[in-house]
Each structure stands twice: as C-alpha cells, then as structure tokens.
Amino acid sequence: MQLHLLYSVSKTVHEAGNSRRLWLPHHMSRHGMLEPWDPTRSRAGMIACLVPVDQFELYKRLKFEREVHLDPQRTWCPTADCQTVCHIAPSESGAPVPVECPTCHLSFCSSCKEPWHGQHLCQENQITPVSTEQGFLIGAETEAPIKQCPVCRIYIERNEGCAQMMCKNCKHTFCWYCLQNLDNDIFLRHYDRGPCRNKLGHSRASVMWNRTQVLWGSSLD
Template sequence: MVEEVHLDPQRTWCPTADCQTVCHIAASEPRAPVPVECPACHLTFCSSCKEAWHLQHLCQENQPTPVPTEQGSLIGTETEAPIKQCPVCRIYIERNEGCAQMMCKNCKHTFCWYCLQNLDNDIFLRHYDRGPCRNKLGHSRASVMWNRTQVVGILVGLGIIALVTSPLLLVASPCIICCICKSCRSKKKNHSPPTT
C-alpha cells in the first residue's frame, strides 16, 4: 500500500504526523501544485511540497534552506527545527532530543537530522566524524567507539562461525546423506506391499 501511494501521482499521504490518511490529488497541469484537503483531519496542503497551502508563493520560496558558513557548519532555523520531513517519503518527523541518526517509521530510511544525508549504509556512523555534522551525533565519543566495537565484534563473530562450521558441514555431509538414505529405505520397506 505504501509503495502504491508513492508511485501514484493522483494520491499522496497527509503530512500531519498523527493522521497518515491517503489523500486524492485533483488533476492539474504536469507538476503544477494544487491544494489537497485531507478527508480525515481537513488540513489543506500543497501537493508539491506538502506544506500548508500557499497560493501566493512558489514551493521553493516557502521552504527555508540551510546556509553554509565559512567553517562548513549550517546556520538558520532549519537545522534547529524540532519537526522536519523525511527526505524520501516527506512524512513529518519530530525530534525532541537524543541521537541525530534518525529512522523514518514510514519508509525505514535512515538519515542525519541536521543535514538530511542518507545514513542507510553507514553502520559505523562515520558521517559524524567529519564535515558540518562532526560530533553532533548526540552521544559521547566513548559511546560511539563502543558501538563500532560491537559492530566489528558481531561481524568477526559471524565470520568465525562461518569458518568453523564450513569444514564441519563438509565432514558431516556424507553421514547426513547416509542417514537420510537409510531413513528413506526404511520408509519404503515399511510402505511396500507384502509379496506373495
């Protein structure tokens, strides 16, 4: 259902965090924003940017953009905003405090709260080691190092298990096959009709 709505140009999700109703978009010129009214909460929002309907403004003018400073950090209200939209499905997400690594409950996309960069493949959280989001994860350096150690430990453990079990399975496979064959033969003997 989620994929169907995302792929359908005539439907969209209500951007209200508590609502999540499927709304129908009226036919219009290609890519022309139109007002959409949610049938459940009656919010009227823009079909293009999902903000409150703004007849007099273009969508780009309606959304503030972060401004990079000389040091590469971001300034302005957007970086400190408590509510932002998921960069993939555009659903509203609220962050009160805690970790800056966010996962959207709607589409399961993982991203950085500050710059909205994709973190789906960043299992070591290297994004917070450099750039404008350096040291903004919301955890101590020791906590981040412990997390990385755990991830490496899990990967090494899985590798050792694979190395140890591979030869054992190779050695045991003839015995397993033999046992299966014996059990098959015994079942055939039990089910075969008596000969006269």
C-alpha cells in the first residue's frame, strides 16, 4: 500500500467582502504534484498518515479479523497455531455443516468449532472437566475469584472484566476459566470452542488491542 504524506496548503477565501486564509490538506500525487486530499477516497490511506507503521499494521489486522467475524461464510480454523480463514458452505436448513481447513485439513463443525460430529447435536453447553496444570476444574471451580498464575504461581484476583488474563509479575497470558496458555493465541481462538466458548467477556477486537498496548508498553520498561 502506498503511504501518503499530508501537506497544508494555504488558500484565500473571499466571503461577503471579507477574506480569510484556510489551510487545506493536500497530498503528493504519483507525478510529484500537490493535489487536494479526499479522505473519502481512501480511509486506510488517511489512517496510515496519522499513526505509526506498527499501529497501522495492527489496525489492518483487527479490521480483517472483524470482517471474518461478521461474515457468515467465513470462519477461523479453531487450531490455535493455524490462523487460516476457512470457507463455510451455505446450508439451506441453517444446520451446522462440516468445514475443512485448507491448511491443516482439520474437519470441524461450523457452529461449535469442535471436530465434525456428523448429525449429532453440538455439545457446547455440556459441563465437562477441564484438564489444567493444576488438575481438573469442574463447574463452579472455574468461577473462583482468586487463582494462581500457572507459570509463576503468584495469586491473582479477578472481580470483573474479560477472561483473558495477563499476569503482572511474569507477563504470562492465560484463560481465567481453564488456565489454558494464551501466549501464542493472538486471535483468541480458544474462546471459539470447548467449555470456554463465548466466555471471553469483551469484544475480541478490544481485548486484542489492549493486549497489544500492554505488551508494547512492557517492552519499553
């Protein structure tokens, strides 16, 4: 993508016998000429002019993530380290259909994101034991207000907010409910399937943005 630099160009405007000077945004054309900047022509180009390159790349990634999330014919492969967008075939009855990832070839359900289960009903609401490094969490134990970081074992209290937790001591990121490691799950696919499905607590885009800002800030310390 071509990045544009904005220039302020002075223009004198005459109104009812009075004159005033305006500063209008312009950009450099391909031919080296200053042209008026039209923000409706390229919203992404405008954003690229106003933010650092790393934040603009994050904007494009979050924008694409939202587009896939809102598209009923696309979904992410539930394999955490795959990060492939898969196509969902239309279903006349609205029933779940099998989806095959073109990269890892996992066949999964379009609704619950579990391995394809044929004509059996999705069991996403079934309460099952969750294996963790500390044993098994069942039922109400996943709602405990105080837990230990799976890495450094420091105690962490959660009274509200999203289920993605970052330990302030060791910066380890994990799921509050099952203590699953989320350090490499940038798109938070963990909350697309299994017992923790739809339990993130906030919009995925806002959580990803906050996580990026926290990591960026910690890198400056």
